[in-house]
Amino acid sequence: MSADKNRVNVEIYGQQYTIVGEEATSHLRYVGLSVDEKMREIAEKNPSLDTTKLAVLTAVNAVHDYYKLLERIKTLELEQKHWKK
Amino acid sequence: MSADKNRVNVEIYGQQYTIVGEEATSHLRYVGLSVDEKMREIAEKNPSLDTTKLAVLTAVNAVHDYYKLLERIKTLELEQKHWKK
Numbered sequence: 001m002s003a004d005k006n007r008v009n010v011e012i013y014g015q016q017y018t019i020v021g022e023e024a025t026s027h028l029r030y031v032g033l034s035v036d037e038k039m040r041e042i043a044e045k046n047p048s049l050d051t052t053k054l055a056v057l058t059a060v061n062a063v064h065d066y067y068k069l070l071e072r073i074k075t076l077e078l079e080q081k082h083w084k085k
Numbered sequence: 086m087s088a089d090k091n092r093v094n095v096e097i098y099g100q101q102y103t104i105v106g107e108e109a110t111s112h113l114r115y116v117g118l119s120v121d122e123k124m125r126e127i128a129e130k131n132p133s134l135d136t137t138k139l140a141v142l143t144a145v146n147a148v149h150d151y152y153k154l155l156e157r158i159k160t161l162e163l164e165q166k167h168w169k170k
């Protein structure tokens with residue numbers, strides 16, 4: 001089942017992580033590096049946060065952005081229904 | 086500048102976090118609870134992970150999902166260009 005899955009090792013905020021997915025390894029690496037970048041951005045603005053809080057807030061931001069895109073998709077799909085009429 | 090921002094306190098994986106944003110407090114709370122839920126899901130499958138790694142992997146998953154939606158949006162926007170012709 002996992003035979004067609006790719007895995008990459010990425011360093012995120014000084015720790016090694018293995019990211020597994022069906023996407024190309026370049027994409028999986030890109031996802032890991034994005035998280036590393038986002039954590040560093042938040043750390044810069046909030047130097048007193050410990051790594052766990054930093055990671056949780058990074059996850060909060062990512063989920064927040066995800067829901068915003070989801071709203072955008074709903075709008076686009078509604079518009080599409082209209083245009084297809 | 087931050088006068089029109091809302092803030093909520095949410096417990097994520099046993100710790101209190103303040104989430105700030107322009108969205109309704111109910112939405113901000115929902116985002117926090119989603120992260121809590123995702124962390125618990127990953128913890129259940131990987132009981133040996135410490136909280137930091139758990140939070141980082143939650144962020145990785147959220148960013149991964151975000152990029153998938155972004156692809157979907159690009160497709161929808163291309164389709165829309167086609168339908169509007």
